[in-house]
Amino acid sequence: YRTCYTEDHEAFRSTVRQFVAKEIEPNADKWDAEGLVPKDVWPKAGELGLLCPTVPEEFGGLGLDFGYNAIINEEFGYNTDVATGFSLQTDIVANYIIQYGSEEQKKQWLPKMVSGEVITAIAMTEPGTGSDLQAIKTRAVRDGDEWVITGQKVWNTLAHLADRGMLVARTDPDAPKHKGLTYFALDMHAPGVEVRPLRQMTGEAEFNEVYLTEVRVPDADRIGDVGEGWRVAMTTLSNERTTIGGGGGGVPARGSGAIAEAVRIWNEEPNVDRSPAMRDELMKLWIRAEV
16 A cells, blocks of 8 residues: 555546546547547646646646656556657656746746647657767757757657647757757747658557758747756656656655666666657556556
8 A cells, every 4th residue: 555645646546537537548449540649638638637737836737746647647557558648748848847947938838738728749859869869960050039940850759749849959069969959849830840750560650750941949939048958858857767767756666576677777777768669668567567
């Protein structure tokens, strides 16, 4: 019996479980065949507080602890195989907008992320770079109050649905590799952005390639300082590991056997495939082993 959850946590768990049973599972076969979870599911989840519950109340969230995020991941992992992508927005993107976003950015994006009006994706991995973020080649060149971004990203979860893509690009090609990167909240509907689904052998197409051709991004959509992209990226990866490992005040760091070793390797070993595809598979395995 786990003592880390309160009665409020368990009441929330019941809400999540009912949502999965009512909104997700009846459509599971159809959505799996199409490889697509429709956007209209997101506002339904947002209405029940299932998106970004840790976002502070001043920005439209519930201001809850990470245990609520963990419960969402547990119930979805245990009760359905449908990949909604909720955890990407809830556990990762929201956290680094809270940490690195300006007050204006927080006010602009977080309430809409909580409600499900805005869907976010992450655009870090590039062809040929794998988990080596220092090797990123996508370029962002300053032009007045805008940046012109050209490059390619791959294995991007939710890019086909996303309104904003959290993009890391090289802004200073002469700086040491890890110091020349900057983060942007890319408008995925902007001219020059092309998203191509990557259909897997299972038929699912939750991952995508994103092609960027002279995309103009306002400097107001930059997250963090110029050249701070590596630091923001490390926060992103840390949030992923917290989600996978069950830390952060939610599920205690417990477990043993093969899944514990897999999580240890993910967290500690340098030469590990940390692509979004591998991250999602490890998360599913952890939830099934520990819940």
